[in-house]
Amino acid sequence: MTSPGPSPVRILLCDDHAVVRAGLLALLGSAPDIEVVGEAGSGEEAVAMAAKLAPDVVLMDLQLGPGIDGVEATRRIAASNADAAHDVHVLVLTTYDTDADITRAIEAGATGYLLKAERPEELFTAIHSAAQGRTALSAPVATRVMDRMRGAGRPSLTERETDILGQLARGLGNREIARALFISEATVKTHLGRIYAKLGVDTRAGAVAVAKETRLLP
Known part of the structure; x- marks a missing residue:
């Protein structure tokens, strides 16, 4: 069948x-x-x-x-x-x-x-x-x-923030990211807050969009 x-x-x-x-x-x-x-x-x-x-x-x-x-x-x-x-x-x-x-x-x-x-x-x-x-x-x-991000400069992320951003780009939620990186959900949320602040966004989709356009992600 x-x-x-x-x-x-x-x-x-x-x-x-x-x-x-x-x-x-x-x-x-x-x-x-x-x-x-x-x-x-x-x-x-x-x-x-x-x-x-x-x-x-x-x-x-x-x-x-x-x-x-x-x-x-x-x-x-x-x-x-x-x-x-x-x-x-x-x-x-x-x-x-x-x-x-x-x-x-x-x-x-x-x-x-x-x-x-x-x-x-x-x-x-x-x-x-x-x-x-x-x-x-x-x-x-x-x-x-x-073009907008070029004018603002390329943000600098830590290695852990880059790891989390990469998992975010795969569509994973906070719990899944925590499991994948062997950290707590609270730690994931803390890092996401820092990532949003550095990229000048307020959402997951915004972070991924900016990261891709500024080549923070492969």
Whole structure:
């Protein structure tokens, strides 16, 4: 008997334009390893549906009309992961690529930042990366992050901080990192605080993004 393949990545769409959601629904429907489990037209609706449906990835637009924007929705979804058994990753999908937008989204907890001009194949790849907790950035976004970090200088991390950052990039949680490095979770949290401060970020995804763009990680 043939064993079943891996489960498809479960997606929640959040965009205030019904036509855009319909287009994304049709596009993602062509990928056999991706399943759209819900659609949200506002930030508040996305937060509520993410809590109810526990998708693997939320495709989040930044500008959502009345109510909270995509950054605040991302922040609330990321914060809820602390008390959830299943992490919901947010992949921003937008037309906005300013430094301010990118920084706000990453600091809010977005796992990735993709532009709507990307090819479908790039979107599919980014979705799978985000589902595994890996950072996914459009090339123009990655360039902006890199240019910003070049201007700020290359941060210096200790050997232990680099080890922890490497485990972070693999998508491991604090408990898993502690086990892998034979240290306590409290020690992991202390080092993460120092890493965030040195890299000028507030989130795990932000730390990994900056570290990759500044070549702190191989």
